[in-house]
Amino acid sequence: MCVGIDPHAGLLSGWGLDDSAAGAERMGRDVVAASAGVAAAIKPQISFFERFGSAGFVALERVLADAREAGVIVVGDVKRGDIGSTFAAYAEAWLAPGSPLEVDAMTVAPYMGFDTLSGAFPFVREHGKGLFVLAATSNPEARMMQTAVRPDGQTLAASVVESANAWNASEHAADTVGSVGVVLGATLTLSDFGIDTAVRVTPALPVLAPGFGHQGAKVEDAAEIFGGIGYAVLANESRSILDGGGVGLAGRVRERAALITEALDDR
Numbered sequence: 001m002c003v004g005i006d007p008h009a010g011l012l013s014g015w016g017l018d019d020s021a022a023g024a025e026r027m028g029r030d031v032v033a034a035s036a037g038v039a040a041a042i043k044p045q046i047s048f049f050e051r052f053g054s055a056g057f058v059a060l061e062r063v064l065a066d067a068r069e070a071g072v073i074v075v076g077d078v079k080r081g082d083i084g085s086t087f088a089a090y091a092e093a094w095l096a097p098g099s100p101l102e103v104d105a106m107t108v109a110p111y112m113g114f115d116t117l118s119g120a121f122p123f124v125r126e127h128g129k130g131l132f133v134l135a136a137t138s139n140p141e142a143r144m145m146q147t148a149v150r151p152d153g154q155t156l157a158a159s160v161v162e163s164a165n166a167w168n169a170s171e172h173a174a175d176t177v178g179s180v181g182v183v184l185g186a187t188l189t190l191s192d193f194g195i196d197t198a199v200r201v202t203p204a205l206p207v208l209a210p211g212f213g214h215q216g217a218k219v220e221d222a223a224e225i226f227g228g229i230g231y232a233v234l235a236n237e238s239r240s241i242l243d244g245g246g247v248g249l250a251g252r253v254r255e256r257a258a259l260i261t262e263a264l265d266d267r
């Protein structure tokens with residue numbers, strides 16, 4: 001279970017909080033407190049902090065500091081991608097130990113070439129950081145681009161999955177979990193994207209799976225959606241957990257975490 005921190009204006013209002021950096025910080029810190037020891041990770045969505053400029057980044061830094069202190073794994077949903085030398089600076093910002101915005105893993109976009117992501121690999125190798133590379137995203141608009149077929153017959157989405165598996169196989173023992181994962185929307189039929197879920201890959205491929213809850217996918221169906229690659233799925237829910245206010249948040253996190261554990265327990 002990965003609990004998203006997406007301080008939308010409407011959600012903040014439902015929590016009795018202002019649509020401000022201070023409101024976003026309060027929500028984020030409450031999510032950390034409710035998730036510690038219960039959820040596998042949290043996923044702050046950077047856009048909702050960035051809209052407040054420097055105050056938003058200060059708020060996010062405080063949320064990240066709480067998470068570090070509580071031992072909660074943080075996936076920074078930042079979706080970075082650029083030419084290699086520029087991407088390396090993004091990697092330093094989000095993955096370098098001691099950076100004010102340090103997280104454990106970040107989401108990255110491979111559309112300027114998978115190899116442009118190599119600036120993150122020193123942080124992955126030396127500091128145990130992780131990447132989640134966008135492969136087949138949960139939004140309906142993505143299908144046209146991500147199902148595009150290359151001259152060798154492979155879809156763009158499947159080629160991203162293959163590159164992540166190849167990187168993990170070259171760096172990790174087969175009985176471990178890889179450091180380079182992919183984003184696969186839980187809203188999708190993955191075979192439509194040319195992604196084969198029949199076989200369990202080794203090392204295990206981490207999958208960040210948004211789309212549960214508000215976007216319509218059900219955690220109870222996780223085993224069916226991810227099949228043989230369901231071993232290292234982080235099922236994300238943001239709005240469906242945050243909706244309902246700060247009161248009762250811990251109970252909602254516990255309930256959703258129990259459901260996803262039950263759904264994927266025998267992987």
Ligand SMILES: O=c1ccn([C@@H]2O[C@H](COP(=O)(O)O)[C@@H](O)[C@H]2O)c(=O)[nH]1
Binds near residue numbers: 006136137
């Ligand atoms: O394919 C993707 C990649 C990222 N997201 C992000 O996940 C959350 C989903 O929020 P919900 O409220 O649970 O729908 C949000 O931060 C997205 O930016 C995604 O939805 N799909």
